[in-house]
Amino acid sequence: MKNWLICIDDTDDIGTKGTGEIAEEIAHLLQQQQANRTEYVARCLVTRHQLYVHPDIPYTSHNSAMCFQLESHLDFADIKQICVTHLLQESAAASDPGLAILDMSSSYDISALIAFGRAAKKTVKTKEQAYELATELGIDLSEHGGTGQGVIGALAGLGLRLSGQDGRVKGQFCLGDYNQSADIEFTVADILLTSPLQIVLSDSGEVLADDERILLTGKVKAVYRQHMFALLVSRHGSGWVNASKQTLKAY
Structure with missing residues (x-):
């Protein structure tokens, strides 16, 4: 059994299903798979993390990433396939979805990830910066439509959740x-x-x-x-x- 931290960003558009709802659906799908293998499944609560609002940053309404922690026997390949399939199916046509998946048992620089998240609340970050840090820390970061700009928020959301001091619980x-x-x-x-x-x-x-x-x-x-x-x-x-x-x- 491993603990995973999963974050998505930029999946919606005006009048479409929100990113938080999509995150809840992904968590539910992953838990359904887990329920097929074990009797107990811990509830995944999704947290909303506010990012920087700036004219240079495209966003739908609030520029926030959605994150949840999953305890599961599923392996990485299965987790990512479920996440990506649902993102491709449910994300708005005009959106720029990003997905970040962290194996919490891996060796990574948590302080660097938290610092990136906090910086993304105050400054404009780039996709290049996000991918560079994700590669350095061994975090799976991927884009699934449009410009893929959502990878920035997805990575930042991981850091903000890990800080333990950020976010509002969805619902x-x-x-x-x-x-x-x-x-x-x-x-x-x-x-x-x-x-x-x-x-x-x-x-x-x-x-x-x-x-x-x-x-x-x-x-x-x-x-x-x-x-x-x-x-x-x-x-x-x-x-x-x-x-x-x-x-x-x-x-």
């Missing part, structure tokens, strides 16, 4: 009877027990104790912090409330 979470129709309180312990979330953090980085109470309101969304999937919360009177849409925009 929203259902907790117990909470369905957005009415606000409801949960303890931290309840939240961690009934969801894939691993930690509850204040917007200042404080780890909340199990007995702290959280008022859930609106959509319940998570971020990737301290190498964990975290519910971000803000002060609300004497208690806490899940972070607002405005707060989450920074992620």
Whole structure:
């Protein structure tokens, strides 16, 4: 069983299926294959990583890469075939898809990969720079249509996920009877027990104790912090409330 980190970028166009949805579909397909070989399959959560927005960088709406970690008995060739087949089938005609696959057990310079990811949030990077680093680190990086410009974001997304301090988890979470129709309180312990979330953090980085109470309101969304999937919360009177849409925009 190996751990793989997989990231895609630039698969969509206005009015088409989003890159995050395609990443979730790929994760599901890979998990289906894994389920044929073992009884237990860990859920893959996709993280969205915001990259630099600049006139010199073509993007659809937000310029973000989508990344997920996979624990699997599948070998590299099978994993890549499933990824590429789905990218070719689902990517928008006008898109420039890129795919990065990292064997997390391999020897690679994690600091160099993280540095590339962080730089891609602030500066314009090139395909040549991405391929050069991928070759140096032994990461499989490939393009699957258009200009292939998405390889930059795909590689950067790996680095940002590995930093453990970047990204918003795609989608929203259902907790117990909470369905957005009415606000409801949960303890931290309840939240961690009934969801894939691993930690509850204040917007200042404080780890909340199990007995702290959280008022859930609106959509319940998570971020990737301290190498964990975290519910971000803000002060609300004497208690806490899940972070607002405005707060989450920074992620």
